[in-house]
Amino acid sequence: MIQTFHVTKVYERGDRPALQDVSIEVEKGEFVFLTGPSGAGKSTLLKLLFVAEKPTRGQILVNGRNVATLRPSQIPLLRRQVGVVFQDFKLIGNQTVHENVAYALHVVGLPEREIRKRVYQVLKGVGLFHKANVLPPKLSGGEQQRVAIARALVNDPVLLLADEPTGNLDADITREIMTLLEEANARGTTVVVATHDQALIERYQKRVVHLKSGLVLEGR
Ligand SMILES: Nc1ncnc2c1ncn2[C@@H]1O[C@H](COP(=O)(O)OP(=O)(O)O)[C@@H](O)[C@H]1O
């Protein structure tokens, strides 16, 4: 599902490479933790995978596509196949839960009835069917993250990338969020979770890719 070959990323204003010679592989159907201390390069690696950044050197295959050389016109198609979840949710505050989740389907141009059906289905999946018409700021942090996960899953992505998805949430809510990610994984979505939370990694026995100062320490 993911292969990176000797990937190096140097930001324009970075003093050292954010990633250096990173070669990793994630198989289809895997659930992998990407870990390492703050500044290790976790977010940068995820950004390269959903083409928010381009590598300085190296090749990256995501679902068989070389994303390092993707033409801008091909990026939307890839984005539809890859769901993304962030620590700070990144929901649109003045749009309802339903509208936040439906957005990606409107972009594809699905008929309104089909959109409504899919949005309700995915909201039911995260237990927020009853909050469809609420604005995100009215929700708790855990609920907002569940909406963000619904939004990431509504296109039935082959790959789900989550950057510190439980970073702002307490232990109970963290368990709920992890359950949702595991359920998506059980349905066939490959999942990569970036986290510096050692306790989380110990609780869930998944393969771990460990980064430090932009280098892969283990788990390639
Ligand atoms: N947009 C940017 N411009 C310059 N440097 C950046 C940028 N984003 C991240 N960095 C640097 O790249 C390194 C890796 O950061 P990041 O990928 O955010 O690590 P992590 O997610 O593991 O904390 C850090 O040294 C960080 O300061």
Ligand SMILES: [Mg+2]
């Ligand atoms: Mg980060």
